[in-house]
Amino acid sequence: MSDARHDSNVNLKTRTNQLQATCVLTTTIMICVLIAIIALIISAVAISKPVGSEITVQGETTITQQTPQPAIAYSPSTYDASWCQASNRRRIYTVAAGYDIGPYEYNDDSGFQVGFGHDLIDAVCQEAGIDCRIVTEPYTNCMFSEKGQPERGGIGLMEGWYDACTGWLASRQRKQVFAFSKPFLKPFEVYFYALPGLNPFNITGKKIGLISGFFTNEACLAGLDQVAGRDVPHSNVFQAETLDMLLAMILNGTVDVGLSTGPAMATKINGTNIQRFPSDPMFCKNAGQPGMMTRKDNDFNSKWNEGFEKLVSSGRFKRLCDEARIKHGHRGEIDCVDA
Ligand SMILES: *[C@@H]1O[C@H](CO)[C@@H](O)[C@H](O)[C@H]1NC(C)=O
Ligand SMILES: *[C@@H]1O[C@H](CO)[C@@H](O)[C@H](O)[C@H]1NC(C)=O
Numbered sequence: 001m002s003d004a005r006h007d008s009n010v011n012l013k014t015r016t017n018q019l020q021a022t023c024v025l026t027t028t029i030m031i032c033v034l035i036a037i038i039a040l041i042i043s044a045v046a047i048s049k050p051v052g053s054e055i056t057v058q059g060e061t062t063i064t065q066q067t068p069q070p071a072i073a074y075s076p077s078t079y080d081a082s083w084c085q086a087s088n089r090r091r092i093y094t095v096a097a098g099y100d101i102g103p104y105e106y107n108d109d110s111g112f113q114v115g116f117g118h119d120l121i122d123a124v125c126q127e128a129g130i131d132c133r134i135v136t137e138p139y140t141n142c143m144f145s146e147k148g149q150p151e152r153g154g155i156g157l158m159e160g161w162y163d164a165c166t167g168w169l170a171s172r173q174r175k176q177v178f179a180f181s182k183p184f185l186k187p188f189e190v191y192f193y194a195l196p197g198l199n200p201f202n203i204t205g206k207k208i209g210l211i212s213g214f215f216t217n218e219a220c221l222a223g224l225d226q227v228a229g230r231d232v233p234h235s236n237v238f239q240a241e242t243l244d245m246l247l248a249m250i251l252n253g254t255v256d257v258g259l260s261t262g263p264a265m266a267t268k269i270n271g272t273n274i275q276r277f278p279s280d281p282m283f284c285k286n287a288g289q290p291g292m293m294t295r296k297d298n299d300f301n302s303k304w305n306e307g308f309e310k311l312v313s314s315g316r317f318k319r320l321c322d323e324a325r326i327k328h329g330h331r332g333e334i335d336c337v338d339a
């Protein structure tokens, strides 16, 4: 499948190159014609004027003002980019996926990025008839948070380095910043992670570790009604940039307990003393379901939703989930929406 995609890219490229060549040629001819016309006008003006030192100076200024202008407005590079390419080249959508979330995104034994997220992007983009490319990126470039501050949009998505981030849960806070596609996963379960002996129903006085940009943030913590001491003072909240950093902080005692999602931690705590609490899952309030996350002015989600609906109605989505459970199941459960 990826080979076929390469071939079509090569064809597309050759065609684009030919078109570009035609465009450059046309542009060059047009520039020559324009310059000739301008030269004619200038000489006509100069001839009709009586000879005099003052007027010669005016003529000179006219020439210096007029000749550079067409050169800028119709120079082959700017003309080519805005007109020829826009009408002929197919749009490529770039989609950010992270390094390490359970069965959804991970490195296989040979170091390739794989996971359910990758399988889904391939399938949905194919159904939608759009050309998607995956970009591996740190999660904090999609969504970002600092101690004591509300979550905010990550620089990558905000600045348009790519069109979408994969598998982000639509929380109330995030909806104020970004737009979301139809969800493809059920809401993520959340748990406390700590060394043995934690009472998860009373975290009074505990130092809490959160992961920057994750929806398991201070707002989520404050909404866990079953937990006493959930209004953790800012001085007891610590931000980890990555999952691994959170694990290290729990293990070396920087924090007493970490809050994170089930799928993200499933394989991470294997082989450590860290356990998850409580035995029944908790859920964050105001947190929806995971989907694709984009800037609000981006058209990716409308194309994605079309493709996703086709995938669901054809039964391929359900098959994809079943296959993924076999392929990626060693990294944890895959909780697709019912389809
Ligand atoms: C929670 O723990 C704190 C300190 O350990 C204690 O003072 C408080 O009474 C406990 N609250 C509940 C509801 O058990
Ligand atoms: C604990 O681990 C964190 C994350 O790796 C590190 O930043 C911190 O300095 C460590 N603290 C101690 C006391 O070792």
Ligand SMILES: *[C@@H]1O[C@H](CO)[C@@H](O)[C@H](O)[C@H]1NC(C)=O
Pocket (backbone or CB within 6 Å): 266, 267, 270, 330, 331, 332
């Ligand atoms: C974690 O380890 C246990 C036992 O060692 C194993 O049964 C389980 O499949 C592992 N889980 C993951 C997600 O790797």
